[in-house]
Amino acid sequence: MTAARTPAAAYADYLDHLAEADESGAIGVALDLLDAGVPAERVLLDLVAPAQEDVGERWARNEWSVAQEHAATHVSERVVAALAGRTRAAPTRGRIVVACIDGEWHALPPRLVAEVLRLRGWRVTFLGASVPAAHLVSYLHRHDAHAVALACAVPVRLPQAHRMVEACRRADVPVLVGGRGFGADGRWADRLGMLWAPDAPAAADLVADARALSRVPPARLDHLADDEYAALVARRAELVDGALADLRERVPATRAYDRARLDATVSDLGHILDFLAAALYVDDGSLFTEFVRWLVTVLTSRGVPAAALAATLEHYGGVLREFPRAAGFLDRGRALLASAAEPVGR
Amino acid sequence: MAPDWSEVVPHVREGLVVCDAGGVVRHVNPVAARLLPELVPGTPLAAGVPAITTDPAGFGHRSRRLTARRVALSDGRCCWYVEDVTDHVDRADALLAERARASFLAGVGTTLGSLLHPDRAAAAVVRLAVPVLADAAVLVLAPRAGRVRWWRAVRSGDEAPAVDGGVLAAGDLPQAVADALGGVRAHAVDWLSEQATGAGWLPGAAPGGTHARLVPLPGVDTPAGVLLVTPPPGGSPDEDGTELLDAFAARAGAALTAAALYRDQAEVAETLQSSLLPVEPPGVPGIQWGTAYRPAQAGLRIGGDFYGAHPLADGGALFFLGDVSGKGVEAAVFTGQLRQCLHALHRVESRPGPLLALLNDTLLETVQAHGQGRFATLVLGVARPCRDGGLTLTMAGGGHLPPLVLRGGGEVETVPLRGMLIGVVGDPRIGEATVRLAPGETCVLYSDGVTEARGGPRGDQQFGAQRLVDTLTGCHRMPAPALAERIAQVAGDWLTRGDHDDVAVLAVRAVGPGRHLHAVPAPAGQPGTSR
Numbered sequence: 001m002t003a004a005r006t007p008a009a010a011y012a013d014y015l016d017h018l019a020e021a022d023e024s025g026a027i028g029v030a031l032d033l034l035d036a037g038v039p040a041e042r043v044l045l046d047l048v049a050p051a052q053e054d055v056g057e058r059w060a061r062n063e064w065s066v067a068q069e070h071a072a073t074h075v076s077e078r079v080v081a082a083l084a085g086r087t088r089a090a091p092t093r094g095r096i097v098v099a100c101i102d103g104e105w106h107a108l109p110p111r112l113v114a115e116v117l118r119l120r121g122w123r124v125t126f127l128g129a130s131v132p133a134a135h136l137v138s139y140l141h142r143h144d145a146h147a148v149a150l151a152c153a154v155p156v157r158l159p160q161a162h163r164m165v166e167a168c169r170r171a172d173v174p175v176l177v178g179g180r181g182f183g184a185d186g187r188w189a190d191r192l193g194m195l196w197a198p199d200a201p202a203a204a205d206l207v208a209d210a211r212a213l214s215r216v217p218p219a220r221l222d223h224l225a226d227d228e229y230a231a232l233v234a235r236r237a238e239l240v241d242g243a244l245a246d247l248r249e250r251v252p253a254t255r256a257y258d259r260a261r262l263d264a265t266v267s268d269l270g271h272i273l274d275f276l277a278a279a280l281y282v283d284d285g286s287l288f289t290e291f292v293r294w295l296v297t298v299l300t301s302r303g304v305p306a307a308a309l310a311a312t313l314e315h316y317g318g319v320l321r322e323f324p325r326a327a328g329f330l331d332r333g334r335a336l337l338a339s340a341a342e343p344v345g346r
Numbered sequence: 347m348a349p350d351w352s353e354v355v356p357h358v359r360e361g362l363v364v365c366d367a368g369g370v371v372r373h374v375n376p377v378a379a380r381l382l383p384e385l386v387p388g389t390p391l392a393a394g395v396p397a398i399t400t401d402p403a404g405f406g407h408r409s410r411r412l413t414a415r416r417v418a419l420s421d422g423r424c425c426w427y428v429e430d431v432t433d434h435v436d437r438a439d440a441l442l443a444e445r446a447r448a449s450f451l452a453g454v455g456t457t458l459g460s461l462l463h464p465d466r467a468a469a470a471v472v473r474l475a476v477p478v479l480a481d482a483a484v485l486v487l488a489p490r491a492g493r494v495r496w497w498r499a500v501r502s503g504d505e506a507p508a509v510d511g512g513v514l515a516a517g518d519l520p521q522a523v524a525d526a527l528g529g530v531r532a533h534a535v536d537w538l539s540e541q542a543t544g545a546g547w548l549p550g551a552a553p554g555g556t557h558a559r560l561v562p563l564p565g566v567d568t569p570a571g572v573l574l575v576t577p578p579p580g581g582s583p584d585e586d587g588t589e590l591l592d593a594f595a596a597r598a599g600a601a602l603t604a605a606a607l608y609r610d611q612a613e614v615a616e617t618l619q620s621s622l623l624p625v626e627p628p629g630v631p632g633i634q635w636g637t638a639y640r641p642a643q644a645g646l647r648i649g650g651d652f653y654g655a656h657p658l659a660d661g662g663a664l665f666f667l668g669d670v671s672g673k674g675v676e677a678a679v680f681t682g683q684l685r686q687c688l689h690a691l692h693r694v695e696s697r698p699g700p701l702l703a704l705l706n707d708t709l710l711e712t713v714q715a716h717g718q719g720r721f722a723t724l725v726l727g728v729a730r731p732c733r734d735g736g737l738t739l740t741m742a743g744g745g746h747l748p749p750l751v752l753r754g755g756g757e758v759e760t761v762p763l764r765g766m767l768i769g770v771v772g773d774p775r776i777g778e779a780t781v782r783l784a785p786g787e788t789c790v791l792y793s794d795g796v797t798e799a800r801g802g803p804r805g806d807q808q809f810g811a812q813r814l815v816d817t818l819t820g821c822h823r824m825p826a827p828a829l830a831e832r833i834a835q836v837a838g839d840w841l842t843r844g845d846h847d848d849v850a851v852l853a854v855r856a857v858g859p860g861r862h863l864h865a866v867p868a869p870a871g872q873p874g875t876s877r
Contacts, residue, residue, distance in 0.1 A: 021823050067821040067832075074828035105835045129831070130838060135647060141462035142612050170460040172470050214506055237804050260816055266802065 004029070005036040007046035015051055019064075021071035027082045040087045041119050044080065044112050045200060052076055052108050060294070062301035076108055080115055091123035094146030096207055097173075099127035099136055101152050101161045109179055110151035116200040117207065122146075133164045140171040147174045147207045149197075152181030155188060155291070156274040159229075159281050162192045162219075174213040176206050188282045193219030223283040228323045232277045236270065239319060243269045246315045251308065268295075272312065276326055285329040292333040296340060310337045360427045365391050367422030378428055381412060391426070404431060411435045447590050450478055454594060458601035467605040469509050471563075471573070471598040472499035476507040479591055480575035484547045485563075486523055487571040487602070489516040498547060501578075512546075520545050526562050526572040542574055561591055563599035570602040622648045622678040624850070625685075627655035630663040632731035636788075636826030636853035638834035640795070642846055643674055649848035650677030651793040654685055656692055662731060664692050664701075667791035667852040668724025668746060668768075680720050683712065688726075698726045698742035699778050702768065706744070706776075709769035721769040725749055725791050727854075735785040735858025743777035744768040747797065747811075751781055752788045752829070756820040760811075761789070783856040788826055790818065795849035796833060801840035809840045826855035 004010035010029050017026035033043050055072045058064040064072075098114040100107055107129035114126040125143070127136065140148065148168045152161045158181060168175045178197045182189035186196030193216060197203035206212055224230075232239075244266060248255050257265065272295075279288040292313075296306050317330040355362065361378030363385060365371055369392060371385050378385065384394040391398065397405045404413035415427040454474050461467040468485055475483035476499040484498045497511040519527070520541035539558045542548045548558070558576045562569035573595060577587070627635040641649030653667040666688060670680045687708050688701075695701045702724075713720050727741035727749075741749065743763035751759045765777035783789060792814070799809040817836045821829055830851040837849060 021825065023825065065820060067824050070821070070828045070832050071824045074825045074831075103838070105831075105838075130835070134643075138612075141608065142616065144463050144465040171463070172457065172461050172466045211505070241804070259812070263802075263813070 004033065005038070007033060007038060007042060010047060011051065014047055015054060018051060018055060018072040018075055019068070021068070021075055023075050023078050026075050026079050030079045030083055031086065034083065034086055040083050041116055041201075043083060044115055048076055048079055049109070049112055049200075060298055060301070062298075073108055077111060080108070080111055084115055084118070087119060089119065089121065091118070092121040093123065093208075095123045095125060095143060096147050096149060097125045097127060097136070097139065097143075097145045098149045099131040099151070100129045101150050101157055101164050102132050103130055103160060104152050104154065104157050104179075104181070105129045106151070106153035106179070109153065110149065113149055113151070113178065113200040113203050116204055117149075120204050120208075122204075122207070133160075133167050136164065137167050137171055140168060140173050145173050147176060147213060149203055149207070150175060150177045151179040152177065153179045155181045155183070155278045155282075155287050156271070157181055158188055158192065158278050161194075162281075165192070165194055174216075176203060176213070178203055183287070188284065188287065190217055191220055191282045191284065193217050221283075223325070224281070226325065228325050229277055229280040231323065232273060232280060232320075232326060236273055236277075239273055239316065240266060240269045242319060243272075243312055243315055247308075247312065250311055268299075269312065271295075272316065276316070276329060279329050280325055283325065285332045288329040289332050289336050292336050293340070296337065306337050306340065310334055313337070360429050363391065363426040363428065364419070365424050365426070372423070378426075381410065381428055381430060382407065398426065398428075404435075443586065447586070447593075450590070451593055451597065454597050458597055461601060462605050462608040464602065464605040464609050467601045468495070468497045468571070469511070471602070472497045473507055473509050474598075475499065475573065475575060475594065477501045477578055479577075479587075479594060481578050482548060482576045484542065484574040485571055485598075486519070486527065486574070488527055488565065488568065489519075492516050494519055496547065514545065518545070522560060523572055523574070526560050527569055529562070529568045538574075539576070547574065548576065559591070561595045563595050563602060565599055565603050570599045570606065573598065619648055619678075622682045624651075624653050627653075627663070627665065627852075628657050630655070630657050630729075631661075632735065632737065632857060633663060633729055634826045634855040634857045635665075636828070636830035636851070636855065638830040638849065638851040640834055640838065640846070640849040641678075642795070642848045648675065648678035649673065650681060651795065651848040651850035652681035652685055653791070653850050653852040654688070655852075656689065658692075658696055658728065662729050662737075664688075664696060664698075664726070664728050665791075665852060665854060666724055666726040667793065667850060668722050668744070669793045669795075669848070669850075670722040671720055673848070680722070684709070684722060684724075696728060698728055698740050699776050702726050702742040702744055702765075702776050703773070706768045706774055707772065710772060713769055721767045723747075723767055725763065727789075729854055731856075732782075735856065736787070737783040737854070737856040739781040739783060739789055739854065741779050741781065743779070744774070747792060747794060749781075750790045750792075750815065750818060751783070752790065752818050752822050754784055754787055754822055756822045758815045758818045760815075783854075785856050785858040786822065788822070788829060788853050788855040790829065790833070791852045791854075792833060793848060793850040795847035796837045796851065799837045799840050799846055799849075809837055813840070826853040829853045829855075 004013065010033055014026060014029045017029060030043055030047060033047065034040060055069055059066060059069040096117050098110050100110055111126060114124045118124045127139065150161065150164060161177065165175045165177065176195040176197055177189050182196055186198065189196035195206060195216060197206050254265065275288055275291040279285060295309065299309060300306060313330050313334045317327050320326045356376060358375065359377065361381045362375040363371060363378045364373040369390050371387050371389060371391050371394065374385050374387060382395050386394065395407065397407060398414055399405050400414055400416050402413065404411050410430055410432045413429050413431050417425050417427065419425055457470055457474060458467060461470055468487060472483045472485045482500045484496055486494060486496045492515065494514045494516050495511065496514065497509060499507040499509045502508050522538055522541055538560060539548060542558055558574055561573045563571045563573055624639055626637060635655065637653060641647055643649060650670045650673055655663050655665040657663050670677050687705055691701060691704050695704055723746040724744050725741055725746045727739050729737045729739050732738055741761065741763055743765035745765055745767040748763045749761045751761060753759060761779050761781055763777045763779045766774035781789060797809055797811050797814055800806055801809065817833060830853045833851045834849055
């Protein structure tokens with residue numbers, strides 16, 4: 001068998017190696033491409049990055065277990081490390097610090113950004129997954145950075161992302177952000193007054209443009225004055241308790257859940273509130289409806305009917321009726337479930 | 347009785363100018379004559395004072411600001427009431443200027459107050475000085491090791507000023523700057539602009555000469571640096587400007603001093619800290635290591651949990667994970683002592699049980715000598731590769747949480763390993779256990795920060811050992827690093843509030859011979875990261 005000469009031709013083979021958690025096989029595919037003359041940046045962006053997206057989707061559709069997803073991600077990280085080992089270049093430009101925001105564990109996308117920046121001559125420090133703000137800021141006080149690139153894959157972390165960006169700005173270091181957590185088009189980054197890059201090459205272009213880096217859009221957060229976000233966060237535990245009691249009332253089978261299923265249910269009930277809170281923070285109901293759409297995929301592929309979710313949204317809507325924005329977002333979530341339920345009809 | 351207007355009018359404070367229907371001045375009272383001496387009765391008003399206007403903003407005349415009202419009289423005549431508002435306007439202007447200065451300085455204080463990196467602080471000082479204080483500002487820092495660093499900001503239209511900088515040998519400094527850095531305050535420096543131009547800081551002198559000024563930025567003893575400013579065009583160096591510049595210099599000097607102090611302290615702290623961070627296990631044939639480390643005090647990145655491994659001369663490796671009493675820096679220092687003890691002791695004794703006993707005696711001596719009640723819990727083991735690619739783990743326990751073994755079928759076993767705290771009594775009871783790992787099987791050591799993480803619906807429930815077992819169950823195909831990270835992640839997600847205890851995980855996986863999983867080099871530029 002001859003080695004594939006393009007990332008597209010190697011893709012299926014590479015994904016098989018990820019599925020088998022076969023580190024040396026996956027590294028072999030990537031290094032063969034490099035040997036065939038494919039630039040490292042293309043291997044990263046056309047092989048490793050799309051494969052990782054596939055991995056996430058397979059987990060969402062319940063085709064892969066969480067353990068398989070983690071193993072595949074680990075293999076991808078080793079592939080990135082192997083590529084880095086083969087393309088070592090002395091940095092000629094300033095330092096860029098790349099990190100995941102606190103609580104964010106999806107480290108591979110920012111790792112790819114870090115590698116692309118490194119390939120373009122920057123001195124890159126990758127601080128890894130879930131970096132506490134205090135750690136990042138103390139790093140910036142110690143090591144002068146040209147810019148900080150922060151990644152956030154899940155929008156529930158937007159308030160943390162906002163605080164972290166503010167902390168970096170107080171250290172007078174320009175910040176850019178990226179990742180799906182800011183919306184597919186970066187609209188939540190814009191709302192929070194952050195510079196957003198859609199992908200690694202765009203991030204590389206942005207850090208190279210000092211003027212663009214200093215042109216920060218203003219944050220538009222006047223809506224926070226209604227305190228709905230703060231109240232929801234403060235009442236989270238009580239709301240989850242109430243929703244659990246309501247669920248046990250409506251669906252008696254849930255009373256017999258074992259601890260693991262109960263943990264999962266409590267976690268889901270909390271998640272709904274976390275996404276609702278994030279939607280309130282950026283004042284965008286589409287953040288919540290996008291989450292509901294995703295949750296339906298995850299739940300139905302695991303045998304949980306969408307109707308259970310609708311009842312919970314209704315319960316939250318009733319409890320939160322004195323919060324007009326939250327209640328409105330919950331209504332939109334329920335409307336989405338109603339329209340999604342019809343064509344499926346099973 | 348009718349008032350005698352001729353007696354009253356001369357004492358009116360406004361100037362009065364009466365004109366006829368043709369706009370020719372007929373009468374001028376003494377005040378108007380003083381304010382508008384050009385006016386001569388019999389000549390047209392417009393010829394004498396063309397600028398006169400009823401605009402409420404008034405008009406400038408002979409370096410005074412005047413306002414005027416025009417009132418129609420009988421027969422087409424009119425009277426102009428002219429008032430001198432110069433003092434009033436000056437007071438309002440002064441108030442506005444004072445407010446602008448105060449808000450400028452407040453902004454400077456806020457920005458500089460949170461900058462602890464010396465380069466960032468220096469760049470901010472010149473950037474803030476332009477355009478309010480200067481057209482161009484050059485900051486020259488006090489020399490360090492014979493070299494002088496400088497930063498410069500130059501006004502560029504309405505955009506943010508462009509900032510650049512460079513390095514000079516201390517001997518190449520312009521004399522005036524060197525004097526100022528030495529603490530000699532020069533009040534008027536001739537050829538300052540020429541000197542600055544000579545150093546390459548300013549472009550060639552503008553026609554008419556540039557009035558550059560040199561301001562020392564106060565430091566601890568001698569100035570932290572000096573600021574060279576060329577004032578904005580048209581802005582002559584008046585008293586207010588000087589005061590503002592001095593106030594700015596005081597803030598800039600304080601910020602630069604604090605940043606330099608922080609740098610020096612942080613250098614010391616970082617050196618000590620790096621000796622206290624866990625060292626990643628070395629590559630050993632047949633073993634794949636996985637680690638996770640999340641200290642409670644994120645800013646310090648050190649804590650009371652520790653782990654490590656040392657390769658053994660006859661193959662295999664010694665590995666350990668533990669937790670010392672206390673938190674923060676003191677605990678971290680104690681972990682450093684422990685790790686160093688183990689590093690030295692394992693050369694004379696590599697059987698886990700006796701090695702743990704030896705460690706206990708050593709600690710007991712140290713603890714008694716220093717009178718501190720410190721103790722530790724830990725698991726210590728030796729991993730020896732077998733012919734089939736598996737590992738034999740011989741472990742000794744000193745009161746630590748029992749290790750978990752993830753079997754090839756995905757099920758999780760708890761290793762029955764107990765024992766007493768280390769460093770408390772002489773000759774403690776030490777637990778011992780031997781575990782066989784087939785290829786692909788993993789043994790996981792972890793600290794109580796994992797199982798005691800508080801979260802759940804009310805935020806007060808411990809994560810617990812059972813949730814940890816559930817987390818690992820079915821993960822038998824995961825590489826050790828992914829497994830360790832998964833544990834840290836699940837425990838981290840369980841936490842409701844931000845605060846947590848130190849978290850450490852060490853996973854030991856049997857990977858069989860010939861697989862040098864650490865042969866892939868780690869990426870550059872990430873020493874001491876949280877990965």
